[in-house]
Amino acid sequence: MSAYWDSSAVIAAWIDPDLRLRLHRERGITRTHTLAEIFSVFTGGNLTILQEADQAAKTVANLALDLDFVDLEATHVLEALQFARARGVRGGRVHDYLHAVAAEKNQAAKIITVDRNDFEGLSNLPIEQLD
Numbered sequence: 268m269s270a271y272w273d274s275s276a277v278i279a280a281w282i283d284p285d286l287r288l289r290l291h292r293e294r295g296i297t298r299t300h301t302l303a304e305i306f307s308v309f310t311g312g313n314l315t316i317l318q319e320a321d322q323a324a325k326t327v328a329n330l331a332l333d334l335d336f337v338d339l340e341a342t343h344v345l346e347a348l349q350f351a352r353a354r355g356v357r358g359g360r361v362h363d364y365l366h367a368v369a370a371e372k373n374q375a376a377k378i379i380t381v382d383r384n385d386f387e388g389l390s391n392l393p394i395e396q397l398d
Contacts, residue, residue: 269296269335270395271370273363274304275381277330279397281305282316286397291333295379298369299336302327304362337373339365355388364389 272280272295280290309316309323318326339347347368351357356364367390370378376393378386383396 268374268376269294271295271366271373271375271378271392272297272301272334273366273378273380273385274301274308275385276379276397277301277305277334278308278316279381281326281330290330294333294335296335296337296370296373296375298338298366300338300362300365301334302331305330337369339369339372343368343372360385367392 270293272290274297277290277295277297280286306320306323306327309318309326310320311317344365347365348361351361351364354364363385367378367386370392371390377395378390378392379395379397380386381397383394386394
């Protein structure tokens with residue numbers, strides 16, 4: 268059973284060669300929305316990894332080679348949103364929540380992230396925080 272890699276974990280794998288090798292060997296799972304989130308970070312200048320759009324597109328495509336994609340149907344999203352309040356989901360936290368829902372739906376072994384706080388209370392899956 269594969270681990271679910273959120274956007275921050277995939278970005279960390281691009282930065283850290285050892286983590287990149289791990290992603291390659293283990294093949295992570297994630298949602299296709301992760302690709303847009305990664306592209307946004309690479310082109311938005313929020314980190315020291317600012318890239319032009321064409322380079323960011325190549326970087327995202329390279330990372331995608333080591334990922335399997337699992338997405339939610341509209342019915343799954345609508346059902347999940349009915350429980351958002353009970354899970355403490357508001358505003359932008361909905362993106363992490365939907366990552367957690369996709370991970371659970373696809374029976375991921377765990378969620379891998381840079382910040383475990385993003386997923387606290389959103390899932391019963393184990394959370395691995397990267398250093």
